[in-house]
Amino acid sequence: MFDLAQRHDGDLVRLEVGEPDFDTPEHVIDAAASAARDGATHYTSNAGLPECRRAISDTLADEYGVEHDPDEVVVTVGGMEALHLAVLATVSPDEELLVPGPTWPNYETQATLADGRFREVPMPAETGFALDADRVIDAMSDDTAAVVLTTPSNPTGRVFDPDECRAVVEAAADHDAYVIADEVYLGLTYDGPVEGIAAYTDHPDHVLTVGSCSKRYAMTGWRLGWLAGDRHVLDEVVTVRESTTACAPSVSQHAAIAALTRPQEPFQEMYRAFEERRDLVADRIDAIDGLSAPRPEGAFYAFLDPGIDAPAVDVAKHLLREHGVVLAPGDGFGDTAPGRLRLSFANSVDRLEEGFDRIEAGLAEY
Numbered sequence: 001m002f003d004l005a006q007r008h009d010g011d012l013v014r015l016e017v018g019e020p021d022f023d024t025p026e027h028v029i030d031a032a033a034s035a036a037r038d039g040a041t042h043y044t045s046n047a048g049l050p051e052c053r054r055a056i057s058d059t060l061a062d063e064y065g066v067e068h069d070p071d072e073v074v075v076t077v078g079g080m081e082a083l084h085l086a087v088l089a090t091v092s093p094d095e096e097l098l099v100p101g102p103t104w105p106n107y108e109t110q111a112t113l114a115d116g117r118f119r120e121v122p123m124p125a126e127t128g129f130a131l132d133a134d135r136v137i138d139a140m141s142d143d144t145a146a147v148v149l150t151t152p153s154n155p156t157g158r159v160f161d162p163d164e165c166r167a168v169v170e171a172a173a174d175h176d177a178y179v180i181a182d183e184v185y186l187g188l189t190y191d192g193p194v195e196g197i198a199a200y201t202d203h204p205d206h207v208l209t210v211g212s213c214s215k216r217y218a219m220t221g222w223r224l225g226w227l228a229g230d231r232h233v234l235d236e237v238v239t240v241r242e243s244t245t246a247c248a249p250s251v252s253q254h255a256a257i258a259a260l261t262r263p264q265e266p267f268q269e270m271y272r273a274f275e276e277r278r279d280l281v282a283d284r285i286d287a288i289d290g291l292s293a294p295r296p297e298g299a300f301y302a303f304l305d306p307g308i309d310a311p312a313v314d315v316a317k318h319l320l321r322e323h324g325v326v327l328a329p330g331d332g333f334g335d336t337a338p339g340r341l342r343l344s345f346a347n348s349v350d351r352l353e354e355g356f357d358r359i360e361a362g363l364a365e366y
């Protein structure tokens with residue numbers, strides 16, 4: 001859809017994009033620039049700058065109830081590298097990585113890179129793809145090395161129920177497996193504060209927490225994330241990353257320190273904008289005949305059921321070519337919900353209103 005959109009002449013409302021539409025706040029850019037001028041242009045230690053690990057450790061504890069000493073934190077090249085390293089560290093050849101579907105596609109590639117097997121466990125559409133721990137636990141076997149829980153979810157915008165997450169962690173511990181908690185959207189939840197999975201389980205040593213500055217702090221291009229968890233696993237991770245990226249970019253680590261420790265007002269403004277858009281998106285979905293979606297509880301996605309018996313790619317192409325609005329077809333997010341369309345509300349209120357007018361007209365015509 002991205003390529004089609006690039007080739008399309010005329011005004012398009014782009015609602016397929018998975019990154020904040022905000023630029024990184026000035027004070028973060030200034031802090032990074034002055035750090036670079038002061039000499040932060042070299043490698044750091046493999047695990048990251050001590051001040052950056054401390055800032056991440058404090059943020060995890062203060063905002064999400066997840067307790068890790070700074071030496072149980074590795075600073076990574078985005079959440080993406082943290083996930084890749086977590087999968088490499090936990091999944092051996094022919095072992096299984098389980099992921100509830102619908103799912104962000106990169107986990108499958110990461111399992112393949114580890115010579116492991118990827119298995120999507122479909123969650124029920126009737127409950128809006130809420131996490132059903134029993135389904136995940138039934139799919140576990142002695143071959144299960146790790147389970148990824150993505151909360152808030154990309155693509156559904158759901159926040160998983162703590163009791164369901166707890167049950168999955170418990171079963172993973174029984175199988176001597178890990179839960180990789182992909183919490184890169186955790187700061188963006190709209191129905192009250194949400195703790196990290198490691199905060200409310202009896203087996204935090206079986207949880208590897210992945211976080212990132214990308215979404216919450218509008219810093220996708222800085223490529224700065226983290227992996228936090230059991231020291232023995234992190235030792236393996238640091239050994240692997242010595243031969244891959246060596247360390248996260250020094251200047252981006254300084255940017256992260258500023259984002260995490262300095263005034264939060266610019267990020268709170270972004271949060272409030274996302275919150276307003278979430279309300280608008282939920283209202284517009286309710287008001288359009290035949291259209292439905294689980295109410296987005298976090299991240300900036302709504303997973304639309306267009307109520308049309310046709311491949312989502314065809315519907316998405318129709319909406320793009322004839323009505324100038326771009327959505328991501330559900331087939332991109334595993335086998336669970338191929339007929340759906342993911343809408344990103346990382347766009348202004350005016351453009352979202354315009355986008356929904358176009359979706360309404362396009363679906364009625366289809």
Ligand code: PLP
Pocket residue numbers: 018077078079080081104150153154182184211212213214220224225
């Ligand atoms: N996890 C999920 C669910 C995502 O949607 C993304 C990015 O879109 C990432 C992880 C990785 O983000 P980053 O590497 O920018 O931190």
